[in-house]
Amino acid sequence: AQSVAQPEDQVNVAEGNPLTVKCTYSVSGNPYLFWYVQYPNRGLQFLLKYITGDNLVKGSYGFEAEFNKSQTSFHLKKPSALVSDSALYFCAVRDGGNTPLVFGKGTRLSVIA
Amino acid sequence: EAGVAQSPRYKIIEKRQSVAFWCNPISGHATLYWYQQILGQGPKLLIQFQNNGVVDDSQLPKDRFSAERLKGVDSTLKIQPAKLEDSAVYLCASAIAASGVSEQFFGPGTRLTVL
Numbered sequence: 001a002q003s004v005a006q007p008e009d010q011v012n013v014a015e016g017n018p019l020t021v022k023c024t025y026s027v028s029g030n031p032y033l034f035w036y037v038q039y040p041n042r043g044l045q046f047l048l049k050y051i052t053g054d055n056l057v058k059g060s061y062g063f064e065a066e067f068n069k070s071q072t073s074f075h076l077k078k079p080s081a082l083v084s085d086s087a088l089y090f091c092a093v094r095d096g097g098n099t100p101l102v103f104g105k106g107t108r109l110s111v112i113a
Numbered sequence: 114e115a116g117v118a119q120s121p122r123y124k125i126i127e128k129r130q131s132v133a134f135w136c137n138p139i140s141g142h143a144t145l146y147w148y149q150q151i152l153g154q155g156p157k158l159l160i161q162f163q164n165n166g167v168v169d170d171s172q173l174p175k176d177r178f179s180a181e182r183l184k185g186v187d188s189t190l191k192i193q194p195a196k197l198e199d200s201a202v203y204l205c206a207s208a209i210a211a212s213g214v215s216e217q218f219f220g221p222g223t224r225l226t227v228l
Contacts, residue, residue, distance in 0.1 A: 004155075032213045032214060034216065036219075041221065042221055043116075043117070043204060043206075043219035043220050043221045043222055044156070044204070044206075044219040045219070046216040046217070046218065049214075049216055051213075051214045090155050090156075092155070094213045096213055099213065100158045100161070100169060100172075101146075101158065101217065102158075103155030103156050103157070104155050105153065105154050105155050106153075106154075106155055
């Protein structure tokens with residue numbers, strides 16, 4: 001069965017600095033990888049996805065993620081963090097096809113002015 | 114484009130009572146999901162519908178949880194009777210297709226507290 005690990009419960013970064021939120025996954029087939037963000041009292045919002053092709057995926061709000069097959073990782077990155085990026089970030093994976101989307105436990109990002 | 118609508122936003126009940134949640138997906142989205150998100154955890158799939166048929170309900174506690182999507186649009190999720198461990202946020206999501214490449218669009222959720 002597929003699984004996702006987000007090793008950090010909390011990431012703190014100063015505004016203007018680059019940020020990275022880590023995600024590793026385990027699947028038996030080809031991974032379909034997603035990042036979602038959750039703001040307080042709101043549902044999850046889609047940021048970006050990797051299905052196939054270029055390993056560097058660009059998404060909403062200036063975020064990007066790099067798929068690394070050998071390290072089974074899909075880390076979320078942004079060159080310059082904003083205070084408004086502070087939220088809860090979830091990595092999720094499907095084991096190809098129509099298998100269930102499995103989420104990590106989330107990483108809380110705090111951007112300090 | 115209107116998003117996924119859910120109601121109520123908050124519900125407090127006592128254990129052994131019953132509760133129902135409602136979801137209206139994005140217009141034209143054939144696939145609908147219900148997730149349970151316990152505090153400090155990621156969402157966990159409870160049930161997936163394709164139009165009005167169930168695709169996956171393997172993680173739905175069927176002794177107390179039920180869900181339906183009779184006309185292939187709106188859906189309701191019911192818990193009867195509720196237990197303390199059912200306290201969670203219940204998220205509804207929809208997607209244009211069941212394909213693995215389709216991103217899911219989430220509603221704001223219903224926060225359930227069972228006392």
